[in-house]
C-alpha cells in the first residue's frame with residue numbers, strides 16, 4: 001500500500017509515497033507526514049491509501065516518506081471533506097487549501113500539545129512588598145495584578161507590554177510564580193446573568209432556530225433585523241439552549257469589530273470557556289485555539305473569517321454576525337467567503353446557521369427568495385429605543401460654514417450651517433455626535449493651484465494622501481494608502497516651481513481640526529467638548545481603541561469623527577446625532593455593486609444614532625439630493641431599496657442572477673497581462689449562456705508597480721460555470737505566459 005499526500009505546492013494533484021518497511025503501520029488518513037519533494041523537505045497531509053498497482057508512479061521512482069508526525073489523525077473526515085469541497089468549489093490546489101486551513105505551527109510539524117507558561121501573583125503578596133524606588137517593577141506587577149488570581153499566559157502579558165526580565169526578577173523576589181495550566185474537561189455552561197424578555201419577533205426567531213437545532217437538522221437563517229433590534233439577544237438565547245445541550249457555538253464577527261467588548265457581551269451572559277480567534281494572534285495562541293476547538297475545550301468560539309475553517313469536536317450552532325460585511329471574503333490566495341463556508345459547515349454538522357444583519361446582501365436576499373435561507377425579521381428596535389429619523393441636506397443650496405484663520409482669511413469647513421447647528425444643539429443637550437467620513441488622513445489630494453500638478457504615487461494609479469497635523473509634533477508627509485509609499489511634502493511644485501500647493505478635500509484629521517476651530521472656546525481656544533478621531537491611524541496602538549471605547553462609554557458630550565471602523569455593530573447609547581457629510585458619493589461610482597455597499601455602510605452608520613432612551617437623528621449632507629436611489633433609501637429604508645436593486649440586477653442578468661468568476665492577471669506591463677488573458681480565452685470552451693467580459697484593465701490597474709488586467713466570466717447556471725472552469729482553468733495555468741505572470745481566479749468575486 002502507498003499513501004497519497006497533499007503537499008503545500010501550487011499543483012492540482014496529490015503525491016504518492018511508499019512507507020518504509022520498518023514502519024509497522026501506514027500513516028492514518030488525516031495525519032501529517034514529512035516527505036522529500038525535489039530538493040525540499042515538506043510536511044503534508046495523508047489523504048488516501050492506495051494499492052501500489054494503481055499508482056501512476058513506477059515503483060523504481062517511488063520515494064518513501066521520511067516519517068509520520070502523528071500517532072492519530074489530526075484532521076478527521078469532516079475536515080478533509082471541507083478541504084476537498086473548497087478545493088473543488090474555489091478551483092484551488094488541495095495542498096494549498098490545507099495550508100490555508102491549518103495553523104502555522106501545525107504546518108511546520110510542531111507537536112499538538114503546547115505547554116504555555118502562565119504567570120500569576122503569589123497569594124499573600126501585597127503592594128507593601130515594594131520599595132519606593134522599584135517603580136518599574138511595581139508597574140509591571142500591577143499589570144499582572146489586573147488579571148486576578150489566575151494570572152495570564154506569558155504571550156498575553158508580553159503583548160500587553162510586560163517584559164521578560166521583569167517577570168524573572170519578580171519571580172526571584174518571590175512575588176510571582178509561573179505555572180502550566182492543566183486542561184481539564186470544561187464545566188457545563190451556566191448562566192451568569194438572566195436573559196431579557198424577548199419581544200414577539202425575537203421570540204419567533206429563537207423558536208425557529210431552536211426547532212432546527214432540536215430536530216438535529218441543517219437550516220440556514222437570515223436574521224434580518226434593523227439596527228438596534230436586538231439581534232444579539234436572539235443569538236444569546238439560541239446559544240443558551242445549544243450550550244446547555246453540551247454543544248459548541250461558533251460566532252463569526254467582522255475583522256475590525258473584534259474588540260474585548262465582543263467577548264464581554266458573551267462572557268457577561270455565560271460562564272463558559274470562551275476562545276477568541278483573530279488575525280492578530282501569536283502562532284502559539286492560534287494553535288492553542290485550534291486545539292481547544294478540536295478537543296471541545298472551547299465552548300464558545302468568537303472569531304474572524306478564518307475561524308470557520310477550524311475543526312470542532314461537537315459544533316451545535318454557527319452565527320455570522322454582520323453577515324453583509326466585506327471582511328468575510330478573503331481577498332488573496334484562497335478567495336473564500338466565510339458566510340458561504342459557514343453554510344457548508346452547517347450542512348456538514350446538521351446544525352442551524354444564522355446570518356444576522358440589518359443590511360442583508362442581495363445574494364442573501366436572493367437565497368431567501370429561492371427558499372435556501374429562512375428569513376426571520378426584526379422590524380422594530382428592542383426595548384424603548386426608536387429608529388432614528390433620516391434627513392437629507394442639500395449642500396448645493398446651503399452655504400457651508402466659513403471659518404476665519406489667524407491671518408483673517410476665511411476657509412471652507414465643508415460642513416453646512418444646518419449641520420453645525422444640529423451638532424451644537426446636540427452637544428448642548430448633553431449628548432454625543434458621530435460624524436462619519438470614510439477617509440483617513442488630512443486630505444486625499446495635494447494640488448498645485450498654478451499648473452494643476454497632483455501628488456501621485458509613483459507605484460500606483462492613485463493620489464497620495466496628505467497626512468498633516470497642525471499640532472506641535474509637526475508630523476507631515478504624503479502617503480499612498482494602497483502600497484504605503486511615503487514622501488515629504490514638497491515646498492514647491494515639482495513641475496512649475498510654484499509654491500501655491502494646496503491640500504484638497506477632507507480627511508478625518510482635517511475634519512477634526514475644523515471641528516476644533518468651530519467648537520473651541522473662542523477666548524481660550526480650548527475645546528469645550530472632546531473631539532475623538534477614530535480611524536486606523538488613531539487606533540494603531542494595541543490598547544488605543546479600548547481607551548477610546550471607554551471614553552465614549554462614559555457618555556459625556558463629545559464629537560466622534562470616524563471612518564467605517566465606527567459603523568460596525570457598536571452600541572454607544574448616548575449618540576443621538578449621526579452626520580454623514582459626504583457618504584453618498586458611492587451612488588455615482590461605475591461599479592454596479594457600489595450603491596449596495598454604500599447603502600449598507602450608510603444604514604449601519606445611521607444605526608448608531610438613538611440606541612438609548614433618546615430619539616436619534618441622522619443628517620445626510622449631499623450634492624445630489626435628487627438621486628433616485630438615495631431618495632428611496634432615505635424615504636423607504638434599506639429593504640425596499642435593496643429589493644429595487646435586486647430587480648435591476650435581474651433585468652441585467654448580473655449576480656446574484658448569474659454566477660461570476662473573475663480572472664486576474666498581474667505582471668510587469670499591461671501589454672503582457674492583457675495578452676496572457678487573450679491567450680487564455682482561445683481555449684475557453686464555447687458555451688451558451690456564458691458571457692465573457694474583457695480582458696480589460698483592472699480598476700486601479702497599476703498597484704505597487706505591478707499591472708493588472710482582468711477577465712470576467714458570467715454564467716446563468718452555477719454548475720455550468722464550474723464545469724467550464726474544471727476543463728479550462730488548469731490548462732490556462734500551464735500556458736507559457738503563466739510562468740512569468742501571476743494568474744488568479746476569484747469565484748463569486750465581491751467587486752470588479
Ligand SMILES: Nc1ncnc2c1ncn2[C@@H]1O[C@H](COP(=O)(O)OP(=O)(O)OP(=O)(O)O)[C@@H](O)[C@H]1O
Pocket residue numbers: 196197198199202225226227228229230231232233357358382383384568569570571607611
Ligand atoms: N427584548 C429586549 N428587551 C429590552 N432590551 C433589549 C431586548 N433585546 C435587546 N435589547 C437591547 O437593545 C439594545 C440593542 O441590541 P443589539 O446591540 O443586539 O442590536 P443589534 O440588532 O445587534 O443592532 P446592530 O445591527 O446595530 O448591531 C441592547 O442594549 C440590548 O440589550
Ligand SMILES: [Zn+2]
Pocket residue numbers: 457458459460462480481482483484485704
Ligand atoms: Zn502606491
